[in-house]
Amino acid sequence: MTTNVTFQITPATRMANVSYAIRDLAVVADQIASQGHEILYLNIGDPCKFDFPTPPHMIEAVERAMRNGINGYGDSLGERSAVKAIRARAEANGFKNIQGIMVGMGSGEVIDNCLAALLNPGDNVLTPCPDYPLYGAVIGKIGAQPNSYFLDEENGWQPDLEDLASRINPRTKAILLINPNNPTGAVYSRETLERVADLARKHNLLILADEIYDHLVLDEECKHLSIATLAPDVPVITFNGLSKAYLAPGWRIGWAIATGPAEALHDYLEAVYRMLRARLSAPHPFMYAIAPALEGPQDHIEVARAKLRARRDVTVQWAAHAPNVSLVAPKGAFYAFPKLDINEDDKQFVTGLVQQKHVLCVNGSGFGQRPGTHHMRIVFLPQEDVLKQAYGKISEFITERYGK
Numbered sequence: 001m002t003t004n005v006t007f008q009i010t011p012a013t014r015m016a017n018v019s020y021a022i023r024d025l026a027v028v029a030d031q032i033a034s035q036g037h038e039i040l041y042l043n044i045g046d047p048c049k050f051d052f053p054t055p056p057h058m059i060e061a062v063e064r065a066m067r068n069g070i071n072g073y074g075d076s077l078g079e080r081s082a083v084k085a086i087r088a089r090a091e092a093n094g095f096k097n098i099q100g101i102m103v104g105m106g107s108g109e110v111i112d113n114c115l116a117a118l119l120n121p122g123d124n125v126l127t128p129c130p131d132y133p134l135y136g137a138v139i140g141k142i143g144a145q146p147n148s149y150f151l152d153e154e155n156g157w158q159p160d161l162e163d164l165a166s167r168i169n170p171r172t173k174a175i176l177l178i179n180p181n182n183p184t185g186a187v188y189s190r191e192t193l194e195r196v197a198d199l200a201r202k203h204n205l206l207i208l209a210d211e212i213y214d215h216l217v218l219d220e221e222c223k224h225l226s227i228a229t230l231a232p233d234v235p236v237i238t239f240n241g242l243s244k245a246y247l248a249p250g251w252r253i254g255w256a257i258a259t260g261p262a263e264a265l266h267d268y269l270e271a272v273y274r275m276l277r278a279r280l281s282a283p284h285p286f287m288y289a290i291a292p293a294l295e296g297p298q299d300h301i302e303v304a305r306a307k308l309r310a311r312r313d314v315t316v317q318w319a320a321h322a323p324n325v326s327l328v329a330p331k332g333a334f335y336a337f338p339k340l341d342i343n344e345d346d347k348q349f350v351t352g353l354v355q356q357k358h359v360l361c362v363n364g365s366g367f368g369q370r371p372g373t374h375h376m377r378i379v380f381l382p383q384e385d386v387l388k389q390a391y392g393k394i395s396e397f398i399t400e401r402y403g404k
Ligand SMILES: Cc1ncc(COP(=O)(O)O)c(C=O)c1O
Pocket: 045, 105, 106, 107, 108, 109, 132, 134, 178, 182, 210, 212, 240, 241, 242, 243, 249, 252, 253, 254
């Protein structure tokens, strides 16, 4: 049937604020792969695409749940044994004043609902720059504004606290911390966290603490600290889930823990719960993996950390010798955010890199960066031989493009 389309379905104007560089660049790579080239993927934070298998006891728990008929909708806020396990783990880690626990379709969905329940159009959230792009996308979708504060590359990518403080205004509702950080791999110091908590106290702000990489701290001498444990008097929503250290990102299971004074959080949490009830539940059988994950064997985490430490070291060694590259060594997660001394847009750089050398990284501008600086984000999940091959090609590309 032929149609004569004379009109267009137009997207909402606020969607102009929504982009996701990580997946946008994958479209370019797909075109190159379709021409028969093998791509080295250093672009996506999915451990299951590499040698990090999901722990079998978690798979068995989900399979058992499905066979036992757990295939209907679940509890909107989370299956009971899962919520109990999340609470027990949080309390063991020093969380006090727990006011609520919410399980969702990945931490991403809980983050989305927590922001939707918080912000009016025109409100803003202090978000890091560089940032994991989900936050800007969700805040833009709501019609609110990301209010970016800089992470300081000269100070190991810790938040620039003076910059952060200077950006607080009457429409600021929350401060977002991603610790350990995507895309920089930084792990925040106690002093940084205490000073952020002081700012939140002073200005009555909510803290959003994305701690999805908390188990993936790679240096023995570096310890992850949850800001909620340092500031039980401040309202904090801490996000976590099964996607990273528990190696099951495709199951889409994440959660949030609300801590702080009950009176301060009551109305807000009721609003979050209404959102969660409206969307019915997280995937029911997969919620049955949460308690086994948190309470069962944890050996796979040490195995993952050891692999990541070696891969991080290969990355740092390459960066130390690569032309036009400097890198603050990542201490956690599986990301590196090297600075590029180049005189072109970093999107042009990574596009050229995938077109000519078939190595896929993401441009720093996709995460945000200080004006005038250029970066790229590397995911160091692949095995060392793949990383070495990719890094060799990146160095070659830089030398060919810019000379020695
Ligand atoms: C900092 C950060 N937060 C949240 C997410 C989303 O994770 P989930 O799979 O739990 O939605 C990611 C995924 O890469 C992430 O890097």
